Amino acid sequence: MTTSAPSSDAIAPAVVIGLSAVVVAVQGHEPKVFIVRGAEHALAAGVTSPNEDGDALPFGPFDPVQHKTLEEGLRIWVRDQTPLSPGYFEQLYTFGNRGRYAGQRDEAKRVVSVGYLALTHEKASAEKSERVFFGSWYDYFPWEDWREGKPRILQDAIEPGLKRWIAAGETTDEKEHRHLRAQVCFGTGGAAWDEEKVLERYELLYGANLVYEAIRDKGMKVDYVLVPGRSMLYDHRRILATAMGRLRGKLKYRPVVFELMPSEFTLLNLQKTVEAIVGHRLHKQNFRRLVEGSGMVEEVAGKKSAEAGGRPAALFRFRRDVLLERPAPGMKLSASLGA
Structure with a gap:
C-alpha cells in the first residue's frame, strides 16, 4: 500500500520554541529579577501582547540555524535585551500548555518556552530605566516574603479568597480536595509553610481565579478583589515562580x-x-x-x-x-x- 506525501502546508512547523531567562541578582539585600517592559515578545507565531507596557522576562525565539544550542540562543537574547552577562545558567523547565499566550493569533501553532535561571551579582545602570530594570521579585509574589513575619496579604486576601473558592466546590469530595491543597500550599489550618512551593502556590491561586493572569487568560469578569501582586505578560510569572522555588531548594545542596x-x-x-x-x-x-x-x-x-x-x-x-x-x-x- 502506498501513501501520498504530505503537502508543504501539512509539514509546516506547528511549534515555536521560545527561550525565557529569569536573571536574578540581590541588591541592597533584596532579591531582584531583570524585567523587560514593553518588549516585543511576539515571535513568529503571531503572539500579540494584551498590554504592551506589561512586565516580562528577557525572551526570544530559538533559531535552529543561528543558535547552536538552546543556551547559546538564550545568552544571545539576554545580551541583546539586557546589559548583563551572567555566568551561571541553568535550565528550569519546558512550558508548553495550550493557551499560554493570551492574544495569540495563530492557534495552529503551539508556543513552547524553555525557561532558564541565571544568577549574577552585577549592578546594572539599566535598573533605573523605565523599560529595562531590576524589579523586586516580592513585588510579583508579596506572600512569599516572611522576613518580617507572616505577610498580612495572607490573612487579608489569600485566605478569604481560598475559603470562597473551597466553598464553591460542587461536591463534598471536591471541597475536601481544595481544602487539602490550600493546607499543603499555604500552610492553612496549622500546616507547615514550605518555602520551596512557590510554583504550587501560584498555580493554586491561578486555578482559584485569584490572580490577574487567570482572569485575563480565561476572559473572565469577576466581582471580587484579586490577590495583590504585580502581574506579568504571558505566563512569565509562572516561570518566575518556578525559578524562585528552584533557587530556594538548590541553596540547600x-x-x-x-x-x-x-x-x-x-x-x-x-x-x-x-x-x-x-x-x-x-x-x-x-x-x-x-x-x-x-x-x-x-x-x-x-x-x-x-x-x-x-x-x-x-x-x-x-x-x-x-x-x-x-x-x-x-x-x-x-x-x-x-x-
Whole structure:
C-alpha cells in the first residue's frame, strides 16, 4: 500500500520554541529579577501582547540555524535585551500548555518556552530605566516574603479568597480536595509553610481565579478583589515562580548563593543574601557556625570591610575547592522568626 506525501502546508512547523531567562541578582539585600517592559515578545507565531507596557522576562525565539544550542540562543537574547552577562545558567523547565499566550493569533501553532535561571551579582545602570530594570521579585509574589513575619496579604486576601473558592466546590469530595491543597500550599489550618512551593502556590491561586493572569487568560469578569501582586505578560510569572522555588531548594545542596555575591564579602552580607532568597530570617550564630564549619568560605587575611555604621568585619571568599571535597555542599537552613 502506498501513501501520498504530505503537502508543504501539512509539514509546516506547528511549534515555536521560545527561550525565557529569569536573571536574578540581590541588591541592597533584596532579591531582584531583570524585567523587560514593553518588549516585543511576539515571535513568529503571531503572539500579540494584551498590554504592551506589561512586565516580562528577557525572551526570544530559538533559531535552529543561528543558535547552536538552546543556551547559546538564550545568552544571545539576554545580551541583546539586557546589559548583563551572567555566568551561571541553568535550565528550569519546558512550558508548553495550550493557551499560554493570551492574544495569540495563530492557534495552529503551539508556543513552547524553555525557561532558564541565571544568577549574577552585577549592578546594572539599566535598573533605573523605565523599560529595562531590576524589579523586586516580592513585588510579583508579596506572600512569599516572611522576613518580617507572616505577610498580612495572607490573612487579608489569600485566605478569604481560598475559603470562597473551597466553598464553591460542587461536591463534598471536591471541597475536601481544595481544602487539602490550600493546607499543603499555604500552610492553612496549622500546616507547615514550605518555602520551596512557590510554583504550587501560584498555580493554586491561578486555578482559584485569584490572580490577574487567570482572569485575563480565561476572559473572565469577576466581582471580587484579586490577590495583590504585580502581574506579568504571558505566563512569565509562572516561570518566575518556578525559578524562585528552584533557587530556594538548590541553596540547600549546592553553593549557588556565591554566584550572587561579590568576590569578597562579610558573613552578615552572606546571611542577608540567603535570607532574601529564602524569604525568612536565619539565626545569626547558627548561620555563622554553619558557614564557617562547612568549608565553603575562607577568611581573607589582613582585610576588613570598610562599611560604615559599626566595627569593620572580617572579609571572606568562596572556597571553590569545596566542590571537589564534597558531593553536595550547601546550607542546611532553619528559620528563626524574629532573630
